[in-house]
Amino acid sequence: MTTTHAHPKVPINSIHVTPKAAQKVRDFAARDGMEKFGLKVAVKGGGCSGLLYVLDIVGGPQPDDKVIEQEGLEVYVPKKAFVFLAGTTLDFSDGLNGKGFEFTNPNAKKSCGCGTSFSV
Amino acid sequence: LTGSAGVVDRTRGTRIAHSGVDALDLLHRLTTNELLSLNAGQARPTVITTDQGRILAVLEVAVRAQNQLLLLSESDDPHPIMQWIDRYTIIEDATLEDESGSTAQFAVIGPEAAALAKRVFGISPGDGEHARVSPGAADVEIVRSDWPGMPKLDVISGLADAAAVWQGLVEGGVRPSGDNAFHEARVRHGIPFHGSELTDRFNPLEAGMTPLVSFTKGCYIGQEVIARLDSYDKLQRRLMMLRSDVPLMSGAMLESQGKRAGEVTSAGTLRDEAGYPALGYVRRGHWEPGTELMCGDTAVTVLIPANGQPAA
Numbered sequence: 001m002t003t004t005h006a007h008p009k010v011p012i013n014s015i016h017v018t019p020k021a022a023q024k025v026r027d028f029a030a031r032d033g034m035e036k037f038g039l040k041v042a043v044k045g046g047g048c049s050g051l052l053y054v055l056d057i058v059g060g061p062q063p064d065d066k067v068i069e070q071e072g073l074e075v076y077v078p079k080k081a082f083v084f085l086a087g088t089t090l091d092f093s094d095g096l097n098g099k100g101f102e103f104t105n106p107n108a109k110k111s112c113g114c115g116t117s118f119s120v
Numbered sequence: 121l122t123g124s125a126g127v128v129d130r131t132r133g134t135r136i137a138h139s140g141v142d143a144l145d146l147l148h149r150l151t152t153n154e155l156l157s158l159n160a161g162q163a164r165p166t167v168i169t170t171d172q173g174r175i176l177a178v179l180e181v182a183v184r185a186q187n188q189l190l191l192l193s194e195s196d197d198p199h200p201i202m203q204w205i206d207r208y209t210i211i212e213d214a215t216l217e218d219e220s221g222s223t224a225q226f227a228v229i230g231p232e233a234a235a236l237a238k239r240v241f242g243i244s245p246g247d248g249e250h251a252r253v254s255p256g257a258a259d260v261e262i263v264r265s266d267w268p269g270m271p272k273l274d275v276i277s278g279l280a281d282a283a284a285v286w287q288g289l290v291e292g293g294v295r296p297s298g299d300n301a302f303h304e305a306r307v308r309h310g311i312p313f314h315g316s317e318l319t320d321r322f323n324p325l326e327a328g329m330t331p332l333v334s335f336t337k338g339c340y341i342g343q344e345v346i347a348r349l350d351s352y353d354k355l356q357r358r359l360m361m362l363r364s365d366v367p368l369m370s371g372a373m374l375e376s377q378g379k380r381a382g383e384v385t386s387a388g389t390l391r392d393e394a395g396y397p398a399l400g401y402v403r404r405g406h407w408e409p410g411t412e413l414m415c416g417d418t419a420v421t422v423l424i425p426a427n428g429q430p431a432a
């Protein structure tokens with residue numbers, strides 16, 4: 001995962017999942033035989049810069065999750081984490097030089113070298 | 121303290137209960153040491169570092185039971201530590217409770233500390249262990265975190281039991297000691313202390329806390345800076361044990377041929393055969409053991425790295 005800055009502006013009350021990222025999530029879910037699923041996107045403490053992105057394919061939302069529909073995919077964001085993720089785009093880059101899932105987060109003031117961690 | 125064993129009242133330090141399924145994992149991600157392998161009954165020191173790799177606080181993390189931690193710090197203000205952990209507690213199941221005001225803490229230090237603790241409490245935890253005992257009606261926790269070459273046990277109880285615990289230790293043969301004796305002993309043994317050597321002006325490698333830093337566990341706040349200092353041998357100063365023929369003053373500047381070579385951070389007032397002990401950060405190029413520096417008109421000898429660290 002890494003943070004890049006090359007996506008169109010996303011409304012600050014949402015997060016955006018690109019078609020490619022959504023398809024990759026569906027591919028992973030199919031590989032694991034999951035029929036009903038959604039993508040959990042969250043933030044937890046840690047990493048070089050203080051905050052780490054969390055991505056997980058889960059069966060459904062938790063009671064405190066904000067549910068966002070993107071590209072036919074349900075995205076679950078814990079309300080406590082949403083403040084750090086509002087306006088973020090999630091993309092996927094593959095190939096030999098691909099970085100996997102990539103975040104473009106307008107709240108991130110700084111990211112660490114490996115891109116998995118950021119500060120606000 | 122260093123003859124047999126002494127007990128020092130460290131109640132003004134910080135004691136925090138950190139509880140929840142994610143508490144240990146969160147601390148592992150926020151601090152320098154590897155913590156995930158800790159089990160109930162174990163304890164391990166770690167350092168909270170800023171994103172610049174500087175020291176916010178050194179914590180002793182003791183596992184009371186699964187998902188129940190006790191955090192000890194020498195800091196007499198628990199709030200910066202609690203605020204820092206709370207700031208990074210987002211989706212985690214982890215809560216903090218300040219126990220500093222409701223508990224007492226006595227540090228038992230000295231070559232005989234473990235043997236005397238066994239006499240008083242019936243058990244003697246090994247270095248890096250946490251134990252719970254109930255002498256009489258009191259509920260006592262013991263966390264053992266030795267200084268290099270010197271046993272040290274922290275005995276923690278509720279305030280209501282504190283006087284009885286202290287009395288039990290003294291009656292068991294532990295010598296009652298004060299803050300001055302504690303600081304004389306730690307300076308003589310090269311042990312850094314919160315607020316003197318352990319501040320946000322310095323990083324853990326400079327402070328001789330390298331054993332508290334895991335270079336293989338992955339990211340934590342400040343990790344990139346600390347890893348770079350280590351990989352490229354970029355350390356610019358080291359905490360060293362010093363000796364002089366007259367007592368030094370903490371805060372005094374160390375010089376070599378008129379140029380700044382370091383600073384004194386703690387100074388002892390009791391002379392031993394090598395002189396008056398002190399601790400200080402000494403700049404690269406001057407930290408070789410045996411180097412002679414000046415502190416005003418006083419000659420200062422650089423002995424060895426503090427905290428039991430190798431000279432090389």
